[in-house]
Amino acid sequence: MKSFSLLLSIIGTFILIVSFSIFVQSIYLKNITSEDFFSTIFDSAMEKQLPDICSQANLTECSSMSDVVDQICDKYGETSIPCVEIKKRYQEMMAYKDGLYRKEVFAGFSMFKLNHWINLTNKFGILFILLGMLLIYLSDKRIKTLLKKISIVLLFTGISCLLFRFFIASFFQSQNIPTEIVQSLFSDMMIFEVRAGLLCIVAGIVLFSVQYLAKEKDNRG
Numbered sequence: 001m002k003s004f005s006l007l008l009s010i011i012g013t014f015i016l017i018v019s020f021s022i023f024v025q026s027i028y029l030k031n032i033t034s035e036d037f038f039s040t041i042f043d044s045a046m047e048k049q050l051p052d053i054c055s056q057a058n059l060t061e062c063s064s065m066s067d068v069v070d071q072i073c074d075k076y077g078e079t080s081i082p083c084v085e086i087k088k089r090y091q092e093m094m095a096y097k098d099g100l101y102r103k104e105v106f107a108g109f110s111m112f113k114l115n116h117w118i119n120l121t122n123k124f125g126i127l128f129i130l131l132g133m134l135l136i137y138l139s140d141k142r143i144k145t146l147l148k149k150i151s152i153v154l155l156f157t158g159i160s161c162l163l164f165r166f167f168i169a170s171f172f173q174s175q176n177i178p179t180e181i182v183q184s185l186f187s188d189m190m191i192f193e194v195r196a197g198l199l200c201i202v203a204g205i206v207l208f209s210v211q212y213l214a215k216e217k218d219n220r221g
Helices: 002-032 035-047 050-056 065-076 081-102 111-140 143-174 179-220
Strands: none
Touching (some): 035 065
């Protein structure tokens, strides 16, 4: 019986460590593969062309492409050639953006498909986290044991996130990759790793402290 309980505890802890780590990482990956994030990046790239478009159209203020379309149509009229052409160009840009998000460019996967599968991973991660917690609880049916194991998993995940962040930073430095590229492409990821790591560590310490104080209280009682 003891060996079976130990096996449940080991399996549950392993499942909890793996599923929670995957769940944490999927939060960030879900965001950067979302259509909203992709749209923001695309629109930001298009905004760099606005000064030239504004200059050609003799406009003084251009906050967005849709603003340019509205100003040109107001200036020349809805049926004018400039208005018709800029509307057509804008529609083509929006169609291109939508098609690019769904274009299979990553080993047969599009950003849309990646986001779909990451969403599923996120949901299954929650289910496996609950499964791991259930197995740990069933190993001796004590909440204290469960809390202790969860706190250890949180600490492990937090430390792993911080180590991964510094590993990535060291890798970039060793490859002499320009700082500008690192900042523009990977800074958000490294910030996420630090925040997630610190949050997990703090939560693990708090949970471990609660479990330890409850144990001390029982011993005194």
